[in-house]
Amino acid sequence: MRDQIRVCNDPETLAAHARDWLVQLIVLHQRDSQVPFTLALAGGSTPKRMYELFAELPNDVIDWKRVILLWGDERNVPYDASDSNYRMVKEALLDQVAIPAENIMAVPDPGQPAEKAADAYELLLREKLHSGKSRGFPKLNCVLLGIGNDVHTASLFPDTLALSEKSRIAVANQVPKLDTWRISFSAPMINSAQNVAFLIAGETKEEALSTLWHAEQNPNLYPAQMVRPNEGQLWFMLDKAALGSTPLPKSVMVQMI
Ligand code: 6PG
Helix, strand or coil, rough: CCCEEEEEEEEEHHHHHHHHHHHHHHHHHHHHHCCCEEEECCCCCCCCCHHHHHHHHCCCCCHHHHHEECCCCCCCCCCCCCCCCHHHHHHHHHCCCCCCCCHHHHHHCCCCHHHHHHHHHHHHHHHHCCCCCCCCCCCCCCCEEECCCCCCCCEEEECHHHCCCCCCCCEEEEEECCCCCEEEEEEHCCCCHHHHEEEEHHHHHHHHHHHHHCCCCCCCHHHHHHCCCCCEEEEEEEEHHCCCCCCCHHHHHEEEE
């Protein structure tokens, strides 16, 4: 399956296009299936505007009773902490839409010791989304990702232990360079999804994107290189600043928005 690249003029156009793209995925799924659409949200600052634009949709576009929201990663902080990914999504989206509480599958008590939070998240997702099976991975409909300047994604940071996780859905990851712990989807969990979409904006991301696409394969150094859906579609939603002068990879589908 050829990677799909969308290049938008600016961050606002990117947020609007990414919102419309994701709405179409959800609406088509809800037209054809009663099974809830499972969406893992990215943290950080880039996706916030897109989440806000979801909240501006008319109430009848998405049946939020048939959407399950998860977090691809979370900081090891309480839900109300200023740097909580849950709090960012709550303020941008959850407080504005009628999504049932049971459909919001956030990392349980993320301020507790990270390994306990990761274990609780693992248990929750295996029970709710994988029929309680202890092996394999639930196939989410969509996983949204960002990328850091160090080419990390989710909370899979360079040269950290979580990069070698092969069987867990969610892992605690100590990040020495940030002097912190995170909770993150593992790479195999991300790669089990039907759609995986990087949302990348701003000139500060140009080098990371170029490294992701064109540097030698070195996932320990460039963890975002681990993202390669097993059977699903990989998307890059970019603004022109993030693309910069980076040559496009070979054999991709590109659309200038
Ligand atoms: C997090 C993210 C992380 C983020 C990148 C990009 O919790 O911070 O999940 O992987 O996506 O660091 O962050 P920005 O969008 O803020 O540049």
